Amino acid sequence: MSNENMNQQQNRKSARPRKITYVPIGDEELENTVLPERKKYKGLKITGIAVAMLAVTAGCVYAGISYYYSDRFFEGTTINGVDCSGKTAYEAEQAIAEQVETYSISVSARNLEPQIIQGANIDYKYTSDGEVLKLLKTQKPYEWVKGYTEPVSYTTDIQTTFDHTLLETELRNLSCAKEENQVAPENAYVTFNDSQSVFEIVPETQGSKLVLKKAYQTLSDAVAGSMQSVDFNATADVYASASVKSDSPELLATRDAYNNFAKASITYTFGEQTVTLDGTTIKTWLQFDEKGKLVQDDASFQNHVNEFVAQLAAEHDTVGTSRAFNTTSGRTVYVYGSAYGWQINQAEEAAQLMEEIRSGTQTTREPVYSMRANTYGYNDIGSTYIEVDLSNQHLYYYQDGAIILESDFVSGNMSYADRQTHEGIFRLYSKSSPSVLRGPKLPDGKYEYETPVTFWMPFDGGIGFHDANWRSNFGGDDYLTNGSHGCINMPYDNAAALYSMINYDVPIVCFY
Structure with a gap:
């Protein structure tokens, strides 16, 4: 067996229990030992x-x-004033619908007590559009505690429906829509204040006549917006309004124009005599209705002006009238003046007068004349004139009442009606020296006569003063059978003297 194997066997522990040896422990060792605190x-x-x-x-x-609030509104949640705490979207909509069922709207109208239209009468209903559910989904369920500390109030457009035909019927049944309450507005107008003698504006009146189409639209919009009340009087165009208001520029201009009429004062002078036209008379030329409203009628007013001027002419014109004339011989004759005297130019005077009335002019003046005499009064010939006494065949030239020239003459031949010298009052209208007097033109182009004269002074068409060197006798009865063609034939020297002194404005008085 190798050494390595032997070592492995030695290192293995035996399963059999070993003999335990107890070693004595001293007191010192026991004091330093700490047992674990298990409890x-x-x-x-x-x-x-x-x-x-x-x-x-x-x-x-x-x-x-x-989780509970995942489909319910937090505590303290209101929608359009309805408490929706702990309610599902469906339950919240049912609560809103219950509130809608009690809907009514108060309608206020001009000069009448408010009236109520009940929602039930127009089939007023709540319609869900999902808006409540959208509000619910904006909640974060885990924030439900906020409902107790931070109440939330939502305002949203409540979708409702109603029957438009029924609403129109309800409108027509209101007192403000009844025929007896339809009072039309009245326009502002100009009137005359007699106590203050001025023209002033009477303001327009509102009236109470509904414009039904506009009233219905206003009411319908209010109901669609779930409004609790609507005031027709506060809404423009619901009532018919006056077409002419007191601040109308045209009306203000009319008032000011007619106040000029009232201020106007025109005093006419006729020598020492005067005639005054003022606002008191002018006002009588205007027209007013039964309310005192000024009725403008320019044509009628112009007629009054024309009539006033015509009356002035009738009273003061002397052209075309006969006046008494005291002759040098002591007779009193009546002489008709068709080409001499005072004559108002009525067209021009009426135009000037109208302009002065419109501008409120205050003036003293003469009328506009188309013909003037020497002096005012019944005898407008004055003290400077030429007296032509056709019966006595003698003339006198008066200047300031004194005779400065007199002469015999021969006038028109009385044996021929077309040659007789005319009676009347005339004026010189031209002078020429020398001149040629011509008769009527004959068929062959020549004149019936052509007579040269040195001094020619016409005053009545082709009739005038001139020298007549072919005559040797003047005055007497020659004019009865041997008179002129109508002219006043004079001796040369007297004709020359007259030519040198006669003025265009001197009246020439011819009479028999």
Whole structure:
């Protein structure tokens, strides 16, 4: 046997018990020996086991509660005011639906007491759209403790349905929709305040006439939004509104324009006589309805202006009238003036007057004349004029009441109606020196007569003053059978003197 095998056999332990030898131990050795504290270690072990069991139990309970809230809302959860604590999504929706079943809406209208529309009358119902379930899924079940410390309130759009036809019927049954309560609005308007003598604006009125289509849309939107009340008066366009408001620029302009009418004052002068047109009269030309509303009628107002001007002309025009005339011979004759006198230009005066009324002008002036006389009054000839006495065949030139020239003459031949000198009051309208007087044009192109004169002063068409060197006699009765073609034939020297002094505005008074 090799040495290695022998060593392995020696190292093996025998199974038989060996003999035990006891060695005595001294007291000193016994004092230094510490025995293990078995009971202390055992108590700690029991405590640890108990704690572990409690932890496991608590974890199991927490996990169980978390599992419970995996499909239920935490405590302290409200949705749109409904307590959903511990409820499943289905149970929460049922609670919301129960609340919806009691829905009603209060409708307030203008000048009326509020009225209630019950949800049941319009088939108002809750419709699930999954929103509640979505809210539930946002919870983390293991955070269920927060429900006791941090209450949560959700607000979500509740999906509801209702019968639109029934809602329209309910609307039509409200007092605000009844025919007897439909009061139309009234437009603002201009009126005249007599106490203050000014035009002012009467504000518009609201009325209570519903625009049914807009009222229904407003009510429908409120119901769809689950609103508890709706106020028609607070919603634009639910009621018919006035088309003309008190702040309308056009209305303000009208008020201001007519206040100018009231301020206008035009005083006309006719010599020492005056006529005043002011707002008191102008107001009577305007039209107002039974409420006092100004009714604008420009055509009617213009007619009043025209009539006023026509009345001025009727009272003060002297053209086309006869006036008494005291002759140098002492007679009083009546002379018609068709080409002399005062004559208002009615068209131009009416236009100027209208403009002054519109601008509120206050002025004193003469009317616009188309023809003027020398002086105002019944006898508008004045003290400067030429008196042509056709019966006595003598003329007088008066200047400021004094005779500065007089002369015999020969007038139109009385034997021919078409050659007689016309009566009337005239004015010179031209002067020429020399000139040629021509008669009517004959068929052969020549004139009936062509007479050269040195001084020509026409005043009535083809009739005028001129020298007549072919005559040797003037005055007397020559005009009865040997008169002119209508002109006033004068001696050369007198015609020259008249030509040198006559003015265009001097009245020429011809009479028999």
